[in-house]
Amino acid sequence: MEAKNKKTTYLYWTLLILLALFFAISGFMEITKNPSTYPKTLLMGYPPYFILTLGISKICGAIVLVVPNAKRLKEWAFAGFTFDVVFAFISEQAINSNVGSIKAMFVFCILMLTYSLFLKKRTL
Numbered sequence: 001m002e003a004k005n006k007k008t009t010y011l012y013w014t015l016l017i018l019l020a021l022f023f024a025i026s027g028f029m030e031i032t033k034n035p036s037t038y039p040k041t042l043l044m045g046y047p048p049y050f051i052l053t054l055g056i057s058k059i060c061g062a063i064v065l066v067v068p069n070a071k072r073l074k075e076w077a078f079a080g081f082t083f084d085v086v087f088a089f090i091s092e093q094a095i096n097s098n099v100g101s102i103k104a105m106f107v108f109c110i111l112m113l114t115y116s117l118f119l120k121k122r123t124l
Helices: 002-031 038-043 048-066 071-094 098-123
Strands: none
Touching (some): 002 048, 002 071, 002 098, 038 048, 071 098
């Protein structure tokens, strides 16, 4: 049974770090108005102040994900990231971006898997 717990822990931390990196990079790109993403976000109809706030929130959430023993804050980060990817999917659909929609679905699946491992790890 111990080997299974170790595998679950390793998978959880691997996915958690990948998610934290993804959201931290995404947040940084929004804060710096990166030309590869910023115009597309404006095209979706988001105002600049919202994009900045979203970027800051993503970076804060990414930090919270990797902080040990912050269970309550991690719950909030998972919830916020879930809203983010759901709305990203909707926004990508609104501008007919199939690649962006697929990326949002992929991140959503990784997010849900990581969250389920978080819940499983909490009960161990």
